[in-house]
Structure formats: structure tokens, C-alpha cells
Amino acid sequence: xxxxxxxxxxxxxxxxxxxxxxxxxxxxxxxxxxxxxxxxxxxxxxxxxxxxxxxxxxxxxxxxxxxxxxxxxxxxxxxxxxxxxxxxxxxxxxxxxxxxxxxxxxxxxxxxxxxxxxxxxxxxxxxxxxxxxxxxxxxxxxxxxxxxxxxxxxxxxxxxxxxxxxxxxxxxxxxxxxxxxxxxxxxxxxxxxxxxxxxxxxxxxxxxxxxxxxxxxxxxxxxxxxxxxxxxxxxxxxxxxxxxxxxxxxxxxxxxxxxxxxxxxxxxxxxxxxxxxxxxxxxxxxxxxxxxxxxxxxxxxxxxxxxxxxxxxxxxxxxxxxxxxxxxxxxxxxxxxxxxxxxxxxxxxxxxx
Numbered sequence: 112x113x114x115x116x117x118x119x120x121x122x123x124x125x126x127x128x129x130x131x132x133x134x135x136x137x138x139x140x141x142x143x144x145x146x147x148x149x150x151x152x153x154x155x156x157x158x159x160x161x162x163x164x165x166x167x168x169x170x171x172x173x174x175x176x177x178x179x180x181x182x183x184x185x186x187x188x189x190x191x192x193x194x195x196x197x198x199x200x201x202x203x204x205x206x207x208x209x210x211x212x213x214x215x216x217x218x219x220x221x222x223x224x225x226x227x228x229x230x231x232x233x234x235x236x237x238x239x240x241x242x243x244x245x246x247x248x249x250x251x252x253x254x255x256x257x258x259x260x261x262x263x264x265x266x267x268x269x270x271x272x273x274x275x276x277x278x279x280x281x282x283x284x285x286x287x288x289x290x291x292x293x294x295x296x297x298x299x300x301x302x303x304x305x306x307x308x309x310x311x312x313x314x315x316x317x318x319x320x321x322x323x324x325x326x327x328x329x330x331x332x333x334x335x336x337x338x339x340x341x342x343x344x345x346x347x348x349x350x351x352x353x354x355x356x357x358x359x360x361x362x363x364x365x366x367x368x369x370x371x372x373x374x375x376x377x378x379x380x381x382x383x384x385x386x387x388x389x390x391x392x393x394x395x396x397x398x399x400x401x402x403x404x405x406x407x408x409x410x411x412x413x414x415x416x417x418x419x420x421x422x423x424x425x426x427x428x429x430x431x432x433x434x435x436x437x438x439x440x441x442x443x444x445x446x447x448x449x450x451x452x453x454x455x456x457x458x459x460x461x462x463x464x
């Protein structure tokens with residue numbers, strides 16, 4: 112008889128884990144608190160390592176078909192002068208695969224479509240993870256940065272940390288030829304072409320924790336970035352309050368383990384990181400494949416989970432630390448030439464594949 116697993120959270124990591132576990136012979140249930148999968152959302156960059164994970168799950172070809180390769184770009188100053196070039200060709204030459212851009216709703220729909228219909232159970236929040244441990248052979252906490260499964264394992268000993276920035280993001284009905292980021296004093300603005308006349312955008316500003324929210328996000332964005340180089344002012348002119356997300360950026364204090372007994376954490380529940388390297392979703396996908404690999408044919412579930420922890424904890428915590436460093440670099444208000452040199456050196460070293 113197949114062992115029974117429950118995945119708490121039907122996001123990218125949770126659905127990917129369910130696909131992998133199902134293929135490994137487990138009977139899987141996914142409990143997702145939302146009543147439906149999202150129909151709108153910003154784009155994600157799927158890096159080569161994450162694309163290999165999607166290939167292992169059997170959905171890589173469909174993600175490539177529905178996404179598009181990320182074009183090159185640059186890191187600029189507010190006046191439009193260049194700090195560094197983003198060489199996507201170099202990444203493809205190194206790893207044999209470009210970064211693919213796909214929207215979050217599309218990726219979630221592809222992942223959900225690869226599961227048997229009865230696996231994903233919507234509108235089922237989890238409040239008592241301990242009860243799940245009694246009912247299932249395996250509990251996977253894929254329930255995000257505010258994970259109730261993580262809290263059940265670790266309490267409040269490893270809290271979320273404010274990363275020093277407030278971020279806005281959204282999608283604008285405007286086409287831009289290339290993407291990239293513009294870095295000013297303690298603030299940055301990013302653009303990623305989505306295709307079909309739409310562009311993903313995001314902005315981050317160094318602010319103290321608990322800083323009062325502006326009365327008008329659009330007006331605040333125009334005040335902060337309206338005199339920067341084009342096409343930023345042109346994009347800002349198209350924005351309306353609808354669809355703009357604003358939130359403080361947090362990451363997670365490193366955990367001593369991602370597992371305990373028959374419970375495992377993955378994705379943001381295990382290693383929530385700042386978005387500065389674009390690796391959150393990617394690492395969740397790689398976690399999911401590693402978890403399924405370790406549990407395939409395993410007779411001893413706790414031992415298999417310990418192998419998963421050895422495989423994933425150190426790499427993901429290194430990436431999370433690098434993302435936090437990159438975020439702090441972008442918060443710099445002084446010594447900008449030194450900041451720009453550090454940024455060029457970091458880009459030359461290359462991102463995680």
C-alpha cells in the first residue's frame with residue numbers, strides 16, 4: 112500500500128513536491144487555504160537549475176512553451192548611464208539554458224495540471240499541523256514565509272527579519288525593449304518585459320521598519336522615481352492603484368534543520384529570502400525534486416528526510432545570504448562608486464544557475 116503524504120500549501124513548491132512524490136509512488140494530498148489558484152500575478156525568472164527541476168517533473172517543455180527567454184539588459188543609474196551589462200548569453204553558454212520568464216499564474220496552472228484532479232484541495236487552511244503528523248506518513252510544509260508547519264517545529268526561535276526595504280510591484284500595459292534595474296541612492300527600479308505589450312515592474316526603497324504607508328502609492332512612486340530615465344516615467348504614467356502590491360521585505364533567520372521526524376519544510380517555509388537574486392521560486396522547485404528523490408523507495412522516512420536536509424539546507428542558506436547581501440548593497444546611499452564596482456564584480460562572478 113502506498114505511503115500517504117500531505118503537502119501544506121498549494122504554491123509553486125507545494126505543487127512541485129506533490130508531482131514528485133506522486134511520481135515516486137506516494138499517495139498525495141495538497142491542502143491550500145486559497146479558494147482558487149490566482150488568475151493574475153507578476154512574472155518569474157526561471158533559472159537553469161529550476162528548469163532542470165521542471166524537466167525532472169515532466170513539465171519543463173510546457174513551461175518553455177508558455178514562457179519566453181529573458182532578454183538581456185543592464186544596470187543603470189537614474190540618469191540612464193550604465194553601471195553594468197546583464198549578459199544573458201553568458202549564462203546560456205555556461206549552463207546550456209537561458210532564464211525563462213513565465214507568470215506565476217501560468218506556472219501554477221501548469222503544475223496543477225500535472226496532478227490528478229483529486230490531489231489539490233482548495234479552501235482548506237491548516238491550523239493544527241500536529242494532527243496531520245498523526246494521520247499521514249509524511250507532512251511537507253510548503254506554506255510560505257508565514258509557515259504554520261515551521262512554527263509547529265521551531266516555535267518563535269527563528270523569526271522573520273526585516274531586510275530594510277519596502278517594495279512595490281505590478282504589471283504595466285506598456286512595452287519596453289529590454290529589462291534591467293536602475294539603482295539610485297537607497298532605491299532601485301526594475302523592469303522585465305513580459306511580451307504582448309506588458310511589462311513587469313518593481314521598486315524598492317530603503318526605509319525603517321513600520322514606516323507609514325503612503326496615502327497614494329502611485330503618487331509616491333512618481334515622487335520617488337518620476338525624474339529617472341525613460342521608460343520609467345512613461346511606465347509610471349500608466350499606473351493606477353489597482354494591482355499595485357506594496358509590502359515590507361523580510362527573510363528568515365537560518366534554521367538548524369529543515370526536517371524533524373516525518374515532517375519536512377521547503378521553499379519559503381524553510382528559507383524565505385529577499386527577492387534580490389530572483390531565486391525564491393527557483394529554489395522551491397529544486398527543493399521539491401530533491402525531496403522526492405530522497406523519498407523514492409525509502410523505507411525509513413526520517414532517514415530520507417535527513418538526507419534531503421543535508422542536500423538542500425546549506426546551498427539554499429548560502430543563496431539566501433547572498434540575496435540579503437545584494438539587497439543591502441542596493442540600499443547604499445553613500446560611496447556609490449564603490450557600490451557600483453561591487454555590483455560589477457558580483458555580476459562578473461555570475462549568479463547561481
